[in-house]
Amino acid sequence: MAENLEKVIQEVTARYGKDRTRMMDIVREVQAKLGHVSGAAMDLIAREVKSHRVEVEGVVTFYAFYSDRPKGRHVIRVTDCVTARMRHVGEVVAAFEKELGIRVGETTPDGQITLERTSCIGLCDQGPAALIDDVPVTYISTDKVPSLVRVLRETGDAKKLVKTLGEGNNALDLVQSMVINNIRRRGDVIFAPFEPGAAIRNATAVSPAEVIRSVKTARLRGRGGAGFPAGMKWEFARNAAGDRKFLLCNADEGEPGTFKDRVILTEAPDLLFEGMAVAGYAIGATEGILYLRGEYAYLRPYLEHVLEQRRAKKLLGRSIAGKAGFDFDVRIQLGAGAYICGEESGLIRSCEGLRGSPRDRPPFPVERGYLDRPTVVNNVETLCCAARVLEKGAAWFAQIGSEQSSGTKLFSVSGDCRRPGVYELPFGLTVAEFLKEVGGEDAQAVQVGGPSGTCIDRGQFGRKLGFEDLPTGGSMIVIGPQRDILEVAAAFMEFFVEESCGWCAPCRVGNVLIRERLERIRAGKGLPEDLAYLEELCTTVKKTSRCGLGQTSPNPVATTLQNFRKAYEAKLLPARQDGRQPTFDLRAALSEAVRVQGREPVAH
Secondary structure, eight states: OHHHHHHHHHHHHHHTTTOGGGHHHHHHHHHHHHSSOOHHHHHHHHHHHTOOHHHHHHHHHHSTTOOSSOOOSEEEEEEOSHHHHHTTHHHHHHHHHHHHTSOTTOBOTTSOEEEEEESOOSOTTSOSOEEETTEEEOSOOGGGHHHHHHHHHHHOOGGGGOOSOOSGGGGSTTTOOOOOOOEEEOOSSSSSOOOTTHHHHHHHTSOHHHHHHHHHHTTOBOTTSSOOBHHHHHHHHHHSSOSOOEEEEEEOOOSTTOOHHHHHHHHOHHHHHHHHHHHHHHHTOSEEEEEEOGGGGGGHHHHHHHHHHHHHTTSSBSSGGGOTTOOBEEEEEEOOSOGGGGSHHHHHHHHTTSOOOOOOSSSOTTTSOGGGSOEEEEEHHHHHHHHHHHHHOHHHHHTSBOSSSBSEEEEEEEESSSSOEEEEEETTOBHHHHHHHHTOTTOSEEEETSTTSEEEEGGGTTSBBSTTSBOOSSEEEEEOTTSOHHHHHHHHHHHHHHHOOSOSHHHHHHHHHHHHHHHHHHTTOOOTHHHHHHHHHHHHHHHHOSSHHHHHTTHHHHHHHHHOHHHHHTTOOOOOTTOOOTTOOHHHHHHHHHHHHTSOOOOO
16 A cells, blocks of 8 residues: 555656645545555655655645545535525435435545535536536536436536536537536627637737737726726736746636626637737736636636637747747646735745745735746736737727726626626726626625625615725625525624635634624624624724735625614614623523533522
8 A cells, every 4th residue: 555655746746747746636636546545655755856844735725625534435515605595505405415315525435436615616606506526517416416416426526416508618529517607797808709819920020018018008807896906916927037937827716606607618718828828928027927817727628728829829839920039838727725825925836836825025026926026916807818918909909998997897697686696897896886787786785896895785886896986806795685685694703614715813813803703793782882793803803914815804794884874783782781791691601500400509
């Protein structure tokens, strides 16, 4: 057994050149072959790549998709995000538990199947859904569960669960997925027809500085939500000292309610890779990395095929488009279920083969990023927009949208609406116009920008979607009049507590305290002073947390407190004049002593 283990580790590490920075790939492959990554395997991996055991163990224990303990041959991960709960995912989980004879977190006695919950798998528009091994399974109802389990047991192949194929490229031989694109509205930027090579040829006809100038003239801002000007970021990296520079594409959308990148990667990967090449040319990079969300592993064979086609057409590789000296290529790095890797420095560390814990800044990635070299990190949509700017011109792009928010925006729409899916719409439309488009006119609230964004009430539906008013990375969760706003906020806080990397105390501890006080209020045990406590705690966590996760994680409570205060006040107990806490239960406090002594306390 030990000899076999050593052979597997040697073969896997050799396949990646015994490169420590490829730790994510090494660990993933070892787990695929052995079922888990044991302590002995960690020791051998560390030896082969000349690393430390603690670094290997750090990776194995940090990412949700890795395990140092045996799991079943098949792992069923049922999504448990807010929109799934709106579609009664709890009943689906209970059906799986009944059919498998186990509880969530357990493995069947025969070692075949492990059942788990996961926060989001990028299928919020077609849930309840699950990721079974690497196969996405959509629209699961309780009556479908027995057949899913039966097929999995009988065939041992999760791909056999796919009975119907989604439209578009989901039906390709290299994808074969039941996922549907749900593209409800196509705009002129992302989903318009595109000729591969058009943007690159225009870019290489001018200097890198002129390419950057075009992106700045187009007023292209990053589509991740923060809206940092893309051209400015490129310029910083271009001017940074260093003879080796990198471009990283963040395709790790992991926040509940976000799935637009899934559709781009399925239907417009050529546009994305074109944008990466344009950015590489502009900043002087020769290497690019697409950091692909682990839940989208089913798309990897197709994406690798597209990359090969582009190399064959001289749109990647050496002397791209006939431009001497313009060498640039892309590799795919698969993530492993850690939301924090959507933060750019966490993503960089993950690409380096480490835990995805964010770094302190400064220095910023454009100065010292991947492998301590100047690095630009852009998300999928931003790079697609950049390709269009070079293809059709800065003026064309700038005239779409609003004055401070040029171009279109992709919206991932889920929740209580008649037409969930992906919409490409110009910036500047009001929330009311948006709700009419998606069939959610009766909403009591909209979660703009996902859990880390802003929850607005009906009085704010006249506000405009754009960087000048309501910025959003794209997630739009429609919350109907029948929903409990505090329940929604509590679900979002569960997500952030689970996804905190644990590095800094404000995020690690503060979010737990926010969640606990919120639960006390929801249980009808809150006091009026709890609201002031929550407001102060939210402010403290936001101001003192190390990275963007902690700086935005209190938003579900902070923004609902601001916009739905009456919902909180309706749950509160009245204040007592004697200063005693009405939430204190004397009998409950004494229950353990009563149990030990075997008698009730004597009344005096």
